[in-house]
Amino acid sequence: MSTQEIDPSGDAIITLRSSKAPFAVWEPRPAIKDLSADDPCGGSIEKTENKKMHEKELLLTTPEVDPDAGTVRFLVSSRHLTLASPMIKAMLSNSSGWSEAQKDGAGLYQIEAEGWDETAFTIVLDVLHCRYRKVPQTVELEMLAKIAVVVDYYQVHEAMVLASRTWLGSLKAAELQPTNLNRELCLWLTVASVFTEAEMFKSLTRVAMMQSWAGMKFPADLPIPSGVSSRIQTLRLYCVKLISRVLRGLSEDYVEGRRGCTFECTAMHLGVLTLKMGQLKIGNSIFMGLATLEELTNGLKEMKSPDWYDWRGNSHSCRAKTGSTASVANKVLDDLGYPVDGTLDTLATQLARSVTDMTGLELSDFVKARPGKETLLERLSRFDISGRPRMATMYDR
Numbered sequence: 001m002s003t004q005e006i007d008p009s010g011d012a013i014i015t016l017r018s019s020k021a022p023f024a025v026w027e028p029r030p031a032i033k034d035l036s037a038d039d040p041c042g043g044s045i046e047k048t049e050n051k052k053m054h055e056k057e058l059l060l061t062t063p064e065v066d067p068d069a070g071t072v073r074f075l076v077s078s079r080h081l082t083l084a085s086p087m088i089k090a091m092l093s094n095s096s097g098w099s100e101a102q103k104d105g106a107g108l109y110q111i112e113a114e115g116w117d118e119t120a121f122t123i124v125l126d127v128l129h130c131r132y133r134k135v136p137q138t139v140e141l142e143m144l145a146k147i148a149v150v151v152d153y154y155q156v157h158e159a160m161v162l163a164s165r166t167w168l169g170s171l172k173a174a175e176l177q178p179t180n181l182n183r184e185l186c187l188w189l190t191v192a193s194v195f196t197e198a199e200m201f202k203s204l205t206r207v208a209m210m211q212s213w214a215g216m217k218f219p220a221d222l223p224i225p226s227g228v229s230s231r232i233q234t235l236r237l238y239c240v241k242l243i244s245r246v247l248r249g250l251s252e253d254y255v256e257g258r259r260g261c262t263f264e265c266t267a268m269h270l271g272v273l274t275l276k277m278g279q280l281k282i283g284n285s286i287f288m289g290l291a292t293l294e295e296l297t298n299g300l301k302e303m304k305s306p307d308w309y310d311w312r313g314n315s316h317s318c319r320a321k322t323g324s325t326a327s328v329a330n331k332v333l334d335d336l337g338y339p340v341d342g343t344l345d346t347l348a349t350q351l352a353r354s355v356t357d358m359t360g361l362e363l364s365d366f367v368k369a370r371p372g373k374e375t376l377l378e379r380l381s382r383f384d385i386s387g388r389p390r391m392a393t394m395y396d397r
């Protein structure tokens with residue numbers, strides 16, 4: 001077993017068993033089999049296709065596992081570590097009850113670590129021991145996310161501030177932030193969460209909100225505040241229900257005579273609405289579970305009011321009747337602050353805009369505990385017995 005001398009006169013040995021598991025495995029959205037209009041069940045998820053796509057995605061998006069990745073030891077200074085990391089300070093204190101708190105016969109602390117990427121772990125140790133010549137000036141996104149995982153676990157945010165700012169600065173200049181919800185976005189979101197990039201966090205969570213589906217999960221090994229995922233799901237569901245409710249409400253308005261001026265007008269408007277609701281699969285629980293807000297709002301923006309001419313040759317531009325308190329659609333649009341008397345296409349556009357105008361999430365809503373304030377007991381509750389992080393993180397409380 002090799003030993004890296006981070007501090008040649010160190011008084012602690014960290015034994016790292018590197019992770020053999022793939023890092024940040026992303027599960028893409030399940031594929032939907034083409035939903036035909038005459039399918040009484042409204043279609044189904046194509047499992048085989050989905051599996052193939054998933055496997056392909058895994059191959060494309062997860063690095064190869066090195067079967068020879070073994071155990072490596074680091075000779076380090078407990079003084080540097082305890083100064084930078086409240087986690088290690090608590091671990092090595094006599095009252096912790098951990099075996100790590102007692103020096104061995106050779107007068108060394110023995111600290112076990114498991115699951116971290118060896119390079120990322122080494123970079124963090126180099127920064128903590130002020131070995132800046134060893135620290136790379138730039139790192140790829142993948143590596144920065146791996147570093148962020150280590151930083152989050154050992155709570156060494158402050159000691160890593162300068163290095164992380166340098167890396168992030170270069171990375172932001174070199175790479176555009178993702179505009180699609182995928183594994184890359186999850187890595188950026190990890191970096192934004194751990195290194196407190198509030199604006200980046202906001203724009204990334206907005207993309208995630210617009211493109212997520214029911215059951216979307218961030219990779220469990222990334223320290224993205226888990227409250228983020230549930231907040232995104234809640235907002236998504238709210239917006240899906242909102243769209244469904246307004247479209248159904250508009251249909252009812254035409255059927256029950258609250259909108260439409262003549263038989264022809266009502267029939268044509270109702271036809272357009274029925275067509276659009278069919279295209280958006282409103283009411284199909286499978287499809288609605290997988291539909292993204294981006295798809296739904298794009299569909300709404302494409303809605304057209306029927307265009308026809310009356311017997312005098314005048315173009316018929318029908319604005320809906322107003323003032324009906326019984327109309328669900330009126331009430332919802334009114335609550336959102338939109339006029340309720342527009343043409344069908346303007347109502348649809350307003351409804352879409354009420355969703356697309358949403359901003360992303362505020363990082364400050366999730367980062368409640370500052371690094372260093374957590375007690376060891378609280379800390380331990382976040383990790384399982386082998387030291388692997390549980391899904392929840394410190395941001396949840």
Ligand SMILES: [Zn+2]
Pocket residue numbers: 260261262265266316317318319
């Ligand atoms: Zn009309």
